Amino acid sequence: MFITSIDLDTLDLAQARAFYTQTLGLHLQQETADAFTVQAGATALTFRASGVQPLLYHFAFTVPSNKWTQAKAWLTARTTLLEGEGRDEFASARVRTRSCYFPDPAGNILEFIAREDLPPKAGEDFRPADVAQISEMGLVVDDVPSTVLQLKTKLGIEVYRDSSFENFAQLGDINGVLVVAKRGRLWAPDERQPAVVSPVRLSILGTVAHHITLAPYPYDLEIVALG
Secondary structure (H helix, E strand, C coil), X not given: CCXXXXXXXXXXXXXXXXXXXXXXXXXXXXXXXXXXXXXECCEEEEEEECCCCCCCCEEEEEECHHHHHHHHHHHHCCXXXXXXXXXXXXXXXXXXXXXXXXXXXXXXXXXXXXXXXXCCCCCCCCCHHHCCEEEEEEEEECXXXXXXXXXXXXXXXXXXXXXXXXXXXXXXXXXXXXXXXXCCCECCCCCCCECCCCCEEEEEEECCCEEEECCCCCEEEEEEECC
C-alpha cells in the first residue's frame, strides 16, 4: 500500500513550513497563503492552516535500512529524539523494523522507520532525498475493531502481520500502513500524549478508484487508480 498524499491541519503554518523544509530538508512543492506541500519521497505532505483544536498526528517516514545509523545521526543533529524506558531507538522482530521518534513544533509525533525487508539504497551518507515515503499514518477512533472491519470491507486493506488488538491495529503492508489507535491511548514512545481525533485526508494507490469518509470521523480516504 503506497500512500501518495497526506493532507493535515496545523495551528501555525509558518512554524510547520520552517520545520519541514529547513529542519527536515524536504522539498517545497507548492504553497499558498493558507497551505504548503512538501515532498517526502513518493508521498506529498500538505499542511493547511486551521483553528481546529486539539490537533495531534502520528506519521512515519521510511528511511533505507542500510543507512539507518547515518539517518539517525542526521536526525539527532537537527532535533531531539523522544525516549521511552530510557531508550531512543526501538526494534521490532515481528515486523523487522528499527525506529526512532521525534516531535515537530506542534507536538506531532513523527518517526523515522527502517524496514529491513525493503531493498537498500545506494550511497553511504543520508540525505533528505533518501526518504522513500511516508509509510504510516495514524487514525484515532473510538472503536478499533469496527474501524478495522470498515477498512477491510470498503477499501480491501488487510491487517498487517497480526497487528490487530482491541485498542490498536495496523492495516496495509511493508510499503504503507494505517495505524488505527483508540482515542485516549498514549502514543509511543514516551506515552505522554493521548491520541486525539484530528482531520486527515489521504490518498493511496490501488487498482480501482474509490473514496470513503470514515464517519463519524474527519477522515477522507481516497484510492487513486494506477495508470
